[in-house]
Amino acid sequence: MAATSGAGRPEKRKAITRAATAVFGREGYVRASMDAIAAEAGVSKRTVYNHFADKETLFLSVALESSGELTEKIRDLVDRHLGKIVDLRQDLTDFAVDRARAVLSAGDHGALGRAIRAEVANIPADVLEAWLEAGPVASLRDLAERFEALAGRGLLVVDDPALAAEQFTLLTFHGVAERSFWGAVPVPDEEVGRIAALGVDAFLKIYGAPAAG
Template identity: 85%
Template sequence: MRSDAVAATGGAGRPEKRKAITRAATAVFGREGYVRASMDAIAAEAGVSKRTVYNHFADKETLFLSVALQNSAELTEAMRELMDKHLDRVVDLRQGLTDFAVERARAVLSAGDRGALGRAIRAEVANIPADVLEAWLEAGPIASQRDLAQRFEAIADRGLLAVDDAPQTAEQFTLLTFHGVAERSFWGALPVADEELARIAALGVDAFLRIHRVPAVR
């Protein structure tokens, strides 16, 4: 995998230079896209020489994968923290699911340069090397959905949800509570009012619970 190459490069130079380069690369890739972005532009954004960039990263593909994985992993960790907060010890299931859906949408839509990088990846999917795309998906969207499936299994074990297929249940929840907001905002490029986030989340959670709520015992 290309990620092995990322781990093996970039040992030379000072850590603060590497951080400056990855921050700059996130901004430039998000603004220009993968194809148009150049190592010259990234060096200028970081305030370093192009030689310094190459001292840390062998080529543009390696740098792109590095920042894509870093940003994807950071967003995945943020999603885990929201799941911990709202889903681990849920008492009011509808409220917990709704609060999680609202905060997840808010976090993704306000992700700044990280969000712009995600939009660039989606827009240029045909131009991004397949192994880079696969690694980004695994570190981010796939990992988050896997985490959500595990939370739903745990909630089902408590008798609060009817779950036959946890990954499918997680996918349904995301489709009902998040993807409409993501598409409307063009994945964070346009703002969505908090009131609208709450409305969409509540409607989606109600639809989700009509499918997966455990029937009341009579």
């Protein structure tokens, strides 16, 4: 906290973090320059250093922030698609498609996630853990809770909800993530839909309730 904050107007700080998110996502940590971030934020470089101690602090700060925001976005998708089940297969597929889009679409937080994954060897262990906890791990937990509820209603047969959530994510999301290199290379919408549908097929073979076939 003490290192990241300081004096200054909050609006400036917001402009800086938004610019940093964009530039780090576009260029990656090493290539991104503080000059470029300052320019994109419309402030002077001095002002950036007034708000953030150094480049690394700025990067880790926006990484954590962005991680939490993406988790909230995904939580909304979980609620929207898996809150009230109409057609389980369809709802799961829709969720898979929307999540892939939310994480991997170009302009968004996904680009920063790519930068973080690229820099992971240079990120302090405790910060990395905090990022995981605010991001991927939290989303997995949200999904696991939902699966547990669905199992309670007899729609799924699930022993270990955390495992089911992870395997659902692997089958419906990681194939797209890998193919698009976490959003760096575009994947056509129809391809995303196809992969999601096939992933849900496989998932339901593992965890589907026999009644629903």
